[in-house]
Amino acid sequence: MRTSRAAAISVGVALTAVMGAALATPAVAVDPEPAQEPRVAVEYFPEPGGEGRQTEVPVNTPVTSGRSAARSLAPSAETTDGEVGKLSVTGPSADRLDVVIVGDGYTAGQQDAFHTAAASKWADITGIEPYSSYRGLMNVWTVDAVSAESGITGDPTADVTKDTALGSYFWCSETERLICADIDKVASYAAKAPEADLVIVVSHSTKYGGAGYSGLEAEGYPFDGVSTLSSDNAQSSMIAAHEIAHSVGLLADEYTYDSYGTWTGGELPDINSSTFTADRMAANRSKWYRWLGETDPTGGTVGTYEGSSYYPFGIYRPTSNSLMRALNVSEFNLPGREAMIAGFYREANALSSKVGTSSAVLRTSRIQVSRAELTGLAAPELRWYVDGVQAERAQGLTSVLPAALGVRADGRTHTVTVESRDRTDSIRDPLVRAEATERLTWTVKASGRKAPKHH
Ligand SMILES: [Zn+2]
Incomplete structure (x- = not known):
């Protein structure tokens, strides 16, 4: 984590x-x-x-x-x-x-x-x-x-x-x-x-x-x-x-208690509850406005349905039903899915490497990375950069030599960056997209070492 x-x-x-x-x-x-x-x-x-x-x-x-x-538990x-x-x-x-x-x-x-x-x-x-x-x-x-x-x-x-x-x-x-x-x-x-x-x-x-x-x-x-x-x-x-x-x-409950009546407070931080109806949400570009009108995996259409966060009135949820409202449906709605994916990336890294980024690597030493196996909704992509310029032929590789990426033996210090992206359709918020984009950067020392003539 x-x-x-x-x-x-x-x-x-x-x-x-x-x-x-x-x-x-x-x-x-x-x-x-x-x-x-x-x-x-x-x-x-x-x-x-x-x-x-x-x-x-x-x-x-x-x-x-x-x-x-002693009677309770004495593991032998x-x-x-x-x-x-x-x-x-x-x-x-x-x-x-x-x-x-x-x-x-x-x-x-x-x-x-x-x-x-x-x-x-x-x-x-x-x-x-x-x-x-x-x-x-x-x-x-x-x-x-x-x-x-x-x-x-x-x-x-x-x-x-x-x-x-x-x-x-x-x-x-x-x-x-x-x-x-x-x-x-x-x-x-x-x-x-x-x-x-x-x-x-x-x-x-x-x-x-x-x-x-x-x-x-x-x-x-x-x-x-x-x-x-x-x-x-x-x-x-x-x-x-x-x-x-x-x-x-960080999803809120979308169910309600009859006794709670009408929500009279302001907008809550909950990603799947809002005091705005669809028109105002779209105008304000807030909460799940990017998903309004989409056909939802829970059945029906993403909109603003009255009753959420325990209050039956004055606050809205994205869909009629969802796993955050009742357990008779085994789907999150689209805003809920996106929030879950954001949470996975907040708590985990798709990209790992045993080659530490805190000390410089040689241009002839191999950099290996491992990427979490993501399937289905996910659309992972791996890119490499030398001094911020993409090395396009290396796209998708999990093992590279800086020299082969184009790091020259010119006595200067260079950087090699690997970037993991997720182009999934289940993310629409640019902030979530950024959360799902991870990078590791190594400093490559080329000074004082000659490039091998043949490699
Ligand atoms: Zn709950």
């Missing part, structure tokens, strides 16, 4: 301190002081295919029984507890959006079932555009979490309790379909993967349910969002597809 390492490290230190404090507390069950228990925002979907709802839940699973920590050398697997690793973590999938309610002997479920959930999510075309910008890791018991608390009924590695449970906040988890435990497993930008908890159950946590960075965690979903319910996959869009695409 393309963020400052220093910031990530300081958050990591804070988290270690938090987890250290948690370990120091007695293993005996005690009722937590309600005032001390941090709470975070979650979104859930009470019915398959329906619209979402928001609430707040405790960060960690409230103690529900008097089980000891024979289990795979904590083992990291590569579900889809496409490049260096520094240049990828890293997704970590952790299973809950899987015993030592059920870890194969967890891996199957994780692969199946990821296949569901990446069956949706633009996840599908841009999965090459993501790494997906699995971390085995061995539970003492199979299945999770609240399945099938509210009175069922299970002793599991992540403490995930239905009936969170007295809502049947809301699956919460112990976020400290989730974080300690996720930390075993090389990097966690997004975390998905796959809870072992056939019952529909899940949730999306947000705002976790503010609580000291190294990632902001966690999605929960049930493993063996196909409709649960849509929950994660929706939640990742909040984190990556």
